[in-house]
Amino acid sequence: MGQxxxxxxxMQFVLHELLHVEEELKQLPKHAELDADTINQVLEEGGKFASSVLFPLNHAGDREGCRLDKATHAVTTPKGFKEAYRQYVEGGWPALSCDPDYGGQGLPLVVNNSFYEMVNAANQAWTMYPGLSHGAYECLQxxxxxxxKQLYLPKLVSGEWTGTMCLTEAHCGTDLGLLRTKAEPAADGAYSITGGKIFISAGEHDMAENILHLVLARLPDAPAGTKGISLFLVPKFIPAAGGTPGARNPITCGAIEEKMGIHGNATCQMNLDGATGWLIGEPNRGLQAMFVMMNAARLGVGMQSxxxxxxxxxxxxxxxxxxxxMRSLSGPKAPDKPADPIIVHPDVRRMLLTARAWAEGGRAFSSYVALMIDRELNHPDEEVRKDAADQVALLTPIVKAFLTDNGFAAASExxxxxxxxxxxxxxxxEQFVRDARINMIYEGTNTIQSLDLLGRKVLMDNGAKLRKFGAQIQAFVEEHGTDEAMSEFITPxxxxxxxxxxxxxxxxxxAFQNQDEVGAAAVPYLRVVGHLVFAYFFARMAKIALDKQDSGDSFYKAKLATARFYFARLLPETAMLIRQARSGAASLMALDADLF
Amino acid sequence: MGQxxxxxxxMQFVLHELLHVEEELKQLPKHAELDADTINQVLEEGGKFASSVLFPLNHAGDREGCRLDKATHAVTTPKGFKEAYRQYVEGGWPALSCDPDYGGQGLPLVVNNSFYEMVNAANQAWTMYPGLSHGAYECLQxxxxxxxKQLYLPKLVSGEWTGTMCLTEAHCGTDLGLLRTKAEPAADGAYSITGGKIFISAGEHDMAENILHLVLARLPDAPAGTKGISLFLVPKFIPAAGGTPGARNPITCGAIEEKMGIHGNATCQMNLDGATGWLIGEPNRGLQAMFVMMNAARLGVGMQSxxxxxxxxxxxxxxxxxxxxMRSLSGPKAPDKPADPIIVHPDVRRMLLTARAWAEGGRAFSSYVALMIDRELNHPDEEVRKDAADQVALLTPIVKAFLTDNGFAAASExxxxxxxxxxxxxxxxEQFVRDARINMIYEGTNTIQSLDLLGRKVLMDNGAKLRKFGAQIQAFVEEHGTDEAMSEFITPxxxxxxxxxxxxxxxxxxAFQNQDEVGAAAVPYLRVVGHLVFAYFFARMAKIALDKQDSGDSFYKAKLATARFYFARLLPETAMLIRQARSGAASLMALDADLF
Incomplete structure (x- = not known):
């Protein structure tokens, strides 16, 4: 049943040979002591946990799904999920990249990111239970x-409690300005919150003793639209003295959705009937506070795919x-067998190499972005932090959209x-395909990501962030422009x-003439930039592989072959995308809505 | 719940304005009397049946699926499927394009094809029960x-009995030469057949009183490989005197598969334990006989998508x-509402128009191919029949692969x-996406279709068939090459x-140097030729629409907009595909199998 x-x-190649994380982290006081061996050990252990504990539950969890008891509002997760979560908590995994002040292990995000790739590979539906906690942790922090922080963060860090993001309502997903959930001031600075939320991943479950819901709602005097949204912390059980779960708060699961995939995760309709909540951050600035969570979540969705x-x-x-x-068209390859293994067929190899190249490119790219987040958070030099933040802002929508499009295509191949x-x-x-399909939608659809990239991150500052990243690529091009062996990568x-x-x-x-030109170009534009980034990382990886191809380690031969495949077969997508992006809004807007 | x-x-536009089927059919003695009104009436009734009877069962059928009673080997189809089948039989739909000698209505395939688009749109899983009968009918005929013929065809034509294709075994799907099911001569010229088949669509069900299985098996003295396969007719109940179902034949359903989609259709593992069968056609020529069925089935799969x-x-x-x-980026379009309908957003329109253009292009193209089959079967002039047969041979793998790739992409958009x-x-x-996924696989995977096109249909006759079809396109290009208004279509x-x-x-x-070059290029090649065909039909449709755009009928405006969208946004895929097809086998074959 799979493996x-x-x-x-x-991962070691990416972290150590490509990104030199040990050296990079030496510049960040918080992580300066971390060495490569420790990183490798953590990932090795993480890999074991993923393969031996989570993966065996993946298929069964999909078949079984979650069950809601309507009377008690209790959700039962698939067999084994709860026990796996206990092992996860006992192993200290929730604390991996959390702040030691709250019980965390203080490892950099770039390590946590690799860990997340593995647990998502093994079981995306399961990983979403603790995965949502991470966003809540970052937002509260x-x-x-x-x-x-003192009350809640240690519980999230230990994994005793999990978190959720309660944003969407039935009539609004992308357009949160329309949301209606109300928060009325109540005693002791708390609020009484009433409304209905949908699509709440891990909104209710039996894996942890308490759930911390982060809920977007409107204060009574709030202005309309996105400027009138506040963020509240609404625990399932209100912490009693000593921090143990106390009174049940009226935030309950009314239904769980029947979905295409991620059946092991409970996607809940949550009803708030005067639930007690506490404001996080400033009134009416809830969306800004939530964006901290969303950015981390977007990188997280990329890791899922x-x-x-x-x-x-x-x-x-x-x-x-x-x-x-069948036999190979160029003659039998396993003449002693009744037919050849299908890996001899060129088109089977095309499908395999497509998935392989999307994986290797995505690993290099997303690890780089995670390292930039570490730099953004922890570098002593403000200039460097600012520069890293710009890169993260530019690249996050690409991680989310490009990796999830690719992941769906790869799973289908x-x-x-x-x-x-x-x-x-x-x-x-087929489960991988079904599971992969959600990643193109949630945490901002891939169209929204593309508008974020083109509209906000590129056009709004006249391309400044893009130029900065482009200069890094240009420097690499110039450094290796005269290297004959590299020309097959450098030229394209x-x-x-x-x-x-x-x-x-x-x-x-x-866009100066017509803002619809942005919407018309955004989706192919994002994929073009995604390819630029992949071409850059594949070229860098190819350089390392070329230098070591005679080392006797066949890993480098394989890396080179994958890089060559990427340039031969995947990068040509840009020839289509650029034509599409340039074709403009006219052919999209010509047809009257009535004539559709 | 949808519509x-x-x-x-x-459909009327395609049949009458684009293809002029009434005139075309006048050249075929069998169909010379058929007029446009009759065709339209049949399709109108067919559309009603699809919308009112089949579509309401589609979603429920997916949720419910089929059930096997292991003790009796009986399969229960989803609620309502049986009753809908009764209405289908009572309406005479199975007989639509069958031979009047056996109770058929003798309508051309081009009409049946449009009918099949509608019933598949409404309920693919249901349509596969009678859909398989059609192949059995054609093969027996x-x-x-x-x-x-006398015994079985009237039962298939009336729909009292259904048919199946029993090809695949656990160890062989594409490579039928490996199959192991045995046929031993028995009394009265019959055979005793033993073996196991898998993936038998509609292999067992409760909708008809008998099922005629067409089974591939090996005779005792048969040569190894594909030249030792014979085709047998194995009825579930052996017809008794008077043609009523008699003794139960030991061909039984051992299990039904849990699948990604088409849950309403029973995909059966069939066990033959000395089942009685009769040879169809010549011994050891079973594959050739089966190919009659497969070609029709391939067009049918295109219609499903x-x-x-x-x-x-x-x-x-x-x-x-x-x-x-959200609001339109170019300013509010529904200022009286809290937000604009999402059809104002360019990228939403891109997704909609993508599906629309794939549908309209696919309808024109597949109707053309169906008409060519009518011509191949019924034209009095052998030359014309031969020419039509060549076109059908060339275009069938494109209908199958191009339309099913497009259908999956369209459903996902x-x-x-x-x-x-x-x-x-x-x-x-999400059901549409799941259902659409199988169409890229069965009746020959899309890779197999592409090898059929490039290897057999194009290279094997040095491009003769392709040149003949190309000449038809060239004639159109020359006819309209000086028409200014057509240049936006004619030039590309x-x-x-x-x-x-x-x-x-x-x-x-x-390919002269290395046969793997065929396998390396085939998949993108098929899609390039698919685009050539679509570009041709969209250009022809655009010509009609241009001529009538001032008629006051907005249909032509919409057709023109869709054609322009196709050329602006979909045809550019060829820029990618051609690069991929030209990139050759090297980047696919470089990596040792061990290093994957």
């Missing part, structure tokens, strides 16, 4: 009062080596390798860099 | 003895007009229009035509 082996070798890409790839490879079917068996539940491949990298510059300017000019 | 309205206006494309599109449009979320709601089962969109059509010619020659040259 998952943590890709430790490639950034915006909570000292008392709130990276994990699915990897696990789908691994299983497809195993099948392609085992399954005997991996399914296809199985032929008819891919469509059958017991092989597990330089080319796509030029094209991104021109395309950005062209869209910027058109 | 489906038969796209009658567009082509290869059965007069006695077999065309149907899903249309129904997913329709529902996404309704949602996009209803759902209020339509889901995305719904945001989070698209992922929730009750909206019905001529361009992609040239590129297909060059690409075909280039791959042909490379």
């Amino acid at each position: 998952y082996v943590a890709p430790l070798r490639d 950034a915006h909570g009062t000292p008392e709130q 990276l994990g699915l890409t990897e696990v789908a790839y691994q299983n497809a490879v195993t099948y392609a080596k085992d399954r005997l079917q 991996a399914l296809q390798v199985y032929g008819g068996h891919g469509y059958i539940a017991e092989w597990g491949m 990298l330089a080319d796509i860099g030029d094209k991104v510059t021109k395309l950005s300017m062209e869209i910027g000019m058109k | 489906y309205v038969a796209p009658l206006r567009d 082509a290869h059965g003895t007069p006695e077999q 065309l149907g899903l494309t249309e129904v997913a599109y329709q529902n996404a449009v309704t949602y996009a007009k209803d759902r209020l979320q 339509a889901l995305q229009v719904y945001g989070g709601h698209g992922y929730i089962a009750e909206w019905g969109m 059509l001529a361009d992609i035509g040239d590129k297909v010619t060059k690409l075909s020659m280039e791959i042909g040259m490379k």
Whole structure:
């Protein structure tokens, strides 16, 4: 029933050979003592936990799903989920990158990020229970009062309690300005909150003794729209003296959704009937506070799809080596067998390498972004922090949208390798496709990500952030421009860099005339920039691999082959995307809505 | 819970204004009397049946699925399926395009094809029960003895009995040469057949009183491989005197598969324990006989995805007009409402128009192919029949692969229009995606289709069939090359035509050196040729629409807008595909299998 082996070798390559995290972290006082061995050990242990505890629950969790007892509002998670969560807590995993002041282990996010790739690969539905806690932790840490932090953070860090994000309502998802949940002032500075929320992942479950809901709602005097939204902390059980769960707060699960996938995770409709909550941050500034959570969540969603890409790839490879079917067109490769293993067929290899390249590129890219977050949070030099923050702002929507589009495509290709068996539940491949589909939607649809990238991150500052990142690529191009062996990578990298510059300017000019040009170009634009970033990281990885290809370690041969595949087969998507992005708004806007 | 309205206006446009079927059919003695009104009436009634009887069962059928009673081997289909089948039989629908000699109505396939688009749009899982009968009908008609025809065809035509195709075994799907099911001669010229088959759609059910299984098996003295496969007719109940179902034949359902989608259809593991069967056609020529069925089935699979494309599109449009979320970037469009309907957003329109263009192009193209089959079967002039047969051979793998890839993409885009709601089962969109996924796999995976196109249909006759079809496109280009208003369509059509010619020659040259070049190029190649065909039909449709755009009928305005969208946004995929197809086998074959 499938397998998952943590890709430790490639993670080590990315962290140490590509990103030199040990040296990088030496510049961050908080992490200066961390060495490569410790990082590798943590990831090795994490990989074991993912493979041996979480992966065996993945398929069964999908088949079983979650159950709601309507009378008690209690949600039962699939068999084994609760026990796995206990092991997760006992292993100290929730605390990995949390602040030691609250019981955390203080490891950098770049390590936590790799850990998250593995647990998501093993079981996305399960990982969403603790995954949401992480957002709540970051939001409280950034915006909570000292008392709130003291009361709640240790519980989140230990994993005793989990967290949620309660944003969406039935009539508003993307457009949170429309939300209606009300918060009325109550005794002791608390608020009484009433309303209905939907799509609340891990909104109710049986894995932890308490759940901290972060809820967006409106104060009585709040202005309309997004400027009248406040953020509240609404615990399932109100902490009693000593911090133990006390009175049950009337925030209850009214229904759990039947979904395409992630069946093991309870997607809850939550009803708040005068639930007691406490303001987080300033009144009417709830969206800003929530954005702390959302940015982390967007990187997290990228990691979900990276994990699915990897696990789908691994299983497809195993099948392609085992399954005997037809002979190679260029002559039998396993003449002693009744047919050749299907991995001899070029198109099977195309499907496998597509998933492989999306995984390897995504791993390099997302690890880089996580490292930039560490730098943004902890570098002593403000200039450096600011520069890292700009990179994170620019690259986060790309991690979210590009990796999730790629992950869905990769899972679908991996399914296809199985032929008819891919469509059958017991092989597990179709679950990866179903699970991967949500990642293109939640935490801001991929269209929203693309508008964020093109509208806010690129056009709003006239391309300044993009130019800064482009200069880094340009420096690499110049450094290796005369290296004959690198020209197969440098030439197309330089080319796509030029094209991104021109395309950005062209869209910027058109947007002056008509803002719809931004919406018309945004989705293909994001993917073009995603390819620029992937081409850059594949070129850097190829350089390392070229230097070590005669080391006797076949890892570098494989890395080089994957990089070459990326440039030959995946980067050409930009030829389509640039034409689409340049085709403008006219062909989209011509048809009257009535004529659709 | 969703909707489906038969796209009658567009079907009429395709059949009458684009393809002039009435005139075309006048050349075929069998159909010479058929007029447009009759065709329209049949489709109107068919549309009503699809919308009112089948569509309401689609979502419930998906949720309920099929149940097997292991003791009796009986399969229960979802609630309402049986009754809908009764109405289908009573309405005479199974007989639509069957031979009047066996009780059929003798309508051309081009009409049946449109009917199949509608029933598939309404309920693919249900339609697969009678859909498989059609293949059995065609196979028996082509290869059965007069006695077999007399005994079985009237039952298939009336719909009293249904049919199946029993090809796949656990260890062989694509590679049927490996199959092991045995047929031993028995009394009275019958055979005793033993073996196991998997993935048998509609292999067992409660909708008809008998099921005729067409089974591939090996005779005792059969040569190994594909040249030792024979085709047998194995009825569930052996017909007794008078043609009523008699003794139960030991061909039974051992299990039904849990699948990603098409839950309403029973995908059966069939066990044959000395089941009685009769040879169809010649010994050891079973694959050739089966291919009659497979070609029809491949067109049928294309229609399944065309149907899903249309129904997913329709529902996404309704949602996009209803759902209020955010303001248009170019200023409020519904200032009286709390937000604009999301159809104002360019990227929502991109998603909708993508599905719309795939549907309209697919309808034109597949109707054309169906008409060519009518011509192939019934034209009095052998030359014309041969020419039509060549076109059908060339175009069938494109209908199958191009329309099913597009259908999956379209359903996924339509889901995305719904945001989070698209992922929730009750909206019905995620079912379309799950159902659409199988169509890329069965009846020959899309990779197999692409190898069939490039290897057999193009390279094997040095491009003769492709050149003949290309000449037809060239004639259109020349006819309208000086028409200013058509230049926006003619220029890119001529361009992609040239590129297909060059690409075909280039791959042909490379294939001389290395047959793996065929496998490496085939998948993108098929999609390039698919675009050539779509560009041709969209250009033809645009010509009609341009001529009538001032008629006051807004249908033509919409057609023109969709054609322009196709050229602006979808045709550019060829820029990617051609690069991929030209990139060759090297980047696919470089990595040792061990290093994957």
